[in-house]
Amino acid sequence: MKLLGRRTKKDYFSNIQLNKSLDSLQEIPLHSELNKNIDILKSAYKDCSDVVFREFNIGSSMKAVLLYIDGLANTEAIDQLVLASLNQMKNQEQRVTFEIIKNQISVTDVKDFTSINDVFKQVSIGNSIILIENETKGISIGLSKFEKRSIAEPEAEPVIRGPREGFIETVRVNTSLLRRRIRHPLLKMKQMDIGGYTETQVVVAYIEGIADNELVDEVMSRIKRIKIDGILESGYIEELIVDHPYSPFPQVLTTERPDVAASSLLEGRVVILIDGTPITLIAPCTFASLLQAPEDYYNHFYISTLIRWLRYLFLFIALLAPSAYVAILTFHQEMLPTTLLLTIAQSREQIPFPALVEAFIMEVTFEALREAGVRLPKQVGAAVSIVGALVIGQAATAAGLVSQPMVMVVAITGIASFLLPRYATGISIRILRFPIMILAGMLGLLGVMLGITSIVAHMCTLKSFGVPYFNPIAPLKMQNLKDVLIRAPWSAMETRPEFFSKDAGHLRRQSSHLKPGPSKGGEEK
Structure with missing residues (x-):
C-alpha cells in the first residue's frame, strides 16, 4: 500500500538535482x-x-x-x-x-x-x-501592486494614550511610518534578503551617530549568518540571533507600534523590520525595558512612576503567589494569623489533595482557559474564558476538589500576569511559576528562595547583544536609574542610556545636530 505524501529515494535525488540546477541558473x-x-x-x-x-x-x-x-x-x-x-x-x-x-x-x-x-x-x-x-x-x-492591509491600531498592544497607527505586513509601509516620525537623514536603513526560498526582505534601521557602530555591525552580522529555507515571521529571526536561545526570558523587544520603534531608535537601539509581519524587533533588550510601557512617557511622571511601582509589585505576585501559598500552608502555618488559619483549614477539610497538587490543578486549568480564549474567535473567546473560569472554579469548589482560598490565589495571580506590558515577559513568568511551586512544595520558603536565587543568577549571566540584562542596576550606573524604578521628568533625563549609545553625553534636545560617525560593515541595498 502506497502512503500519500511519502517521498521516494528517486524523488529525493531529483529534488537535489533541481536545487542544484536552479543554483547554477543564478x-x-x-x-x-x-x-x-x-x-x-x-x-x-x-x-x-x-x-x-x-x-x-x-x-x-x-x-x-x-x-x-x-x-x-x-x-x-x-x-x-x-x-x-x-x-x-x-x-x-x-x-x-x-x-x-x-x-x-x-x-x-x-x-x-x-x-x-x-x-x-x-x-x-x-x-x-x-x-x-x-x-x-x-x-x-518598479510597478508592483498587491493587496495589503490598511494601517490600523495594533491589536496586540492596545493604545491608551498615543498614536493609533500600527505596523502592517508590508516592510516599505513600515519604513515610511518610521520616516514620518524621524525625519533626519541620519536615520539609516540597510536591507538584506534572508531565506533560501522566501527571499524575505529584512531592514535594519538605526540612527547613525547615536547607535553604536559595533552594535549595528553585530546585528547585521548575525542576520547575514542565518541559513534557512524561509522567514515567515519575525520569531524565526529572533530565535536565531539572540545570545542565549535556551533562556526563557526574551532578549529582544517586540512591538507593533511605530512610536515605540522610533523612541528606541532615539535611545541608540537598532530596529529590525521584516517583510510579511507587523511584529518588529528591537535590540538590545534589558529587563527594565520589558516592564516599561509606551504610556509611561505620555502621562505625567508622577502617574507613570506609581503605575510602574504597581507593575513591579504584581510581577512578584504573578511569579510567587501560588508558591508562597503552598509553602506557608505546607510548612509554615505559624506565619498565618489564627483566625485565617482556622478559616483555611475549614475550607480544606474535604479536599483530598495536598496544597501542591491543588495549586497545580488550578494553575493548569487557568492556563488552559487562557490559551483557549486566545485561540477562539474574538466574538466568543473572552466570554468563554470568563464564563469557563467562573463555572469551573465554582464547580471545583462545590465538588471538593479545590478550596476557595486557592481559587482566590490563582485568580489574583492571573490578574497580576495581565499587568505586565510585554506578552513575552508574561509567558516567561508563567513558565517559571511551576518549578518554583514544586520547590515550595518540597522545601517550603527555603525552596522559594532557592528558586528566586537561581532565576536572578541566571538573569545576571544573560546578555543581549553584549549588553548585560540587568543594566543599569548591575553593573550599577546611577545616571541611568532615572528610567528604571521611576520615570523622572523629561527635564531631568538629559542623556541617553550609555550602555548602548555611543554619545550618551549629548543632550536629547541636541539630537537634530548630530554629526554622522564612521560607518563600518553591513552591505546596504
Whole structure:
C-alpha cells in the first residue's frame, strides 16, 4: 500500500538535482539571444500559471519580452506606461538602442540588470522585466501592486494614550511610518534578503551617530549568518540571533507600534523590520525595558512612576503567589494569623489533595482557559474564558476538589500576569511559576528562595547583544536609574542610556545636530 505524501529515494535525488540546477541558473548572465533567455525562464517557471510572458516588437523589428507575475504587478500601469510608450517607437526613423528604450518608459523606478538571478529577484517583488533581442542587459520596472492591509491600531498592544497607527505586513509601509516620525537623514536603513526560498526582505534601521557602530555591525552580522529555507515571521529571526536561545526570558523587544520603534531608535537601539509581519524587533533588550510601557512617557511622571511601582509589585505576585501559598500552608502555618488559619483549614477539610497538587490543578486549568480564549474567535473567546473560569472554579469548589482560598490565589495571580506590558515577559513568568511551586512544595520558603536565587543568577549571566540584562542596576550606573524604578521628568533625563549609545553625553534636545560617525560593515541595498 502506497502512503500519500511519502517521498521516494528517486524523488529525493531529483529534488537535489533541481536545487542544484536552479543554483547554477543564478550564476548565468543574460544571453544576447532572446529565445535562449526565454527558454531558461520558462523552464524555471514551469507550471507557474501566474507568471506572464508577453512577447512584442519595439520599433520596426526589435523583438522583446515582458515578464511579470499576475497579482504582484500593476497590469494597468504596465499597459499605459510601458507597452503604450514602447508602441509609440514604431514610427521613429532613428536607430533604437537600449538607452533609448529605457528612457522611453515613463516610470520613475527603472533599472538595468545583467543576470538570471536578478530576473528572479525583481519579478518576485512585483517588478516587471523587459528582455530585448541582442542585448545582454534587461530592464526592471518598479510597478508592483498587491493587496495589503490598511494601517490600523495594533491589536496586540492596545493604545491608551498615543498614536493609533500600527505596523502592517508590508516592510516599505513600515519604513515610511518610521520616516514620518524621524525625519533626519541620519536615520539609516540597510536591507538584506534572508531565506533560501522566501527571499524575505529584512531592514535594519538605526540612527547613525547615536547607535553604536559595533552594535549595528553585530546585528547585521548575525542576520547575514542565518541559513534557512524561509522567514515567515519575525520569531524565526529572533530565535536565531539572540545570545542565549535556551533562556526563557526574551532578549529582544517586540512591538507593533511605530512610536515605540522610533523612541528606541532615539535611545541608540537598532530596529529590525521584516517583510510579511507587523511584529518588529528591537535590540538590545534589558529587563527594565520589558516592564516599561509606551504610556509611561505620555502621562505625567508622577502617574507613570506609581503605575510602574504597581507593575513591579504584581510581577512578584504573578511569579510567587501560588508558591508562597503552598509553602506557608505546607510548612509554615505559624506565619498565618489564627483566625485565617482556622478559616483555611475549614475550607480544606474535604479536599483530598495536598496544597501542591491543588495549586497545580488550578494553575493548569487557568492556563488552559487562557490559551483557549486566545485561540477562539474574538466574538466568543473572552466570554468563554470568563464564563469557563467562573463555572469551573465554582464547580471545583462545590465538588471538593479545590478550596476557595486557592481559587482566590490563582485568580489574583492571573490578574497580576495581565499587568505586565510585554506578552513575552508574561509567558516567561508563567513558565517559571511551576518549578518554583514544586520547590515550595518540597522545601517550603527555603525552596522559594532557592528558586528566586537561581532565576536572578541566571538573569545576571544573560546578555543581549553584549549588553548585560540587568543594566543599569548591575553593573550599577546611577545616571541611568532615572528610567528604571521611576520615570523622572523629561527635564531631568538629559542623556541617553550609555550602555548602548555611543554619545550618551549629548543632550536629547541636541539630537537634530548630530554629526554622522564612521560607518563600518553591513552591505546596504
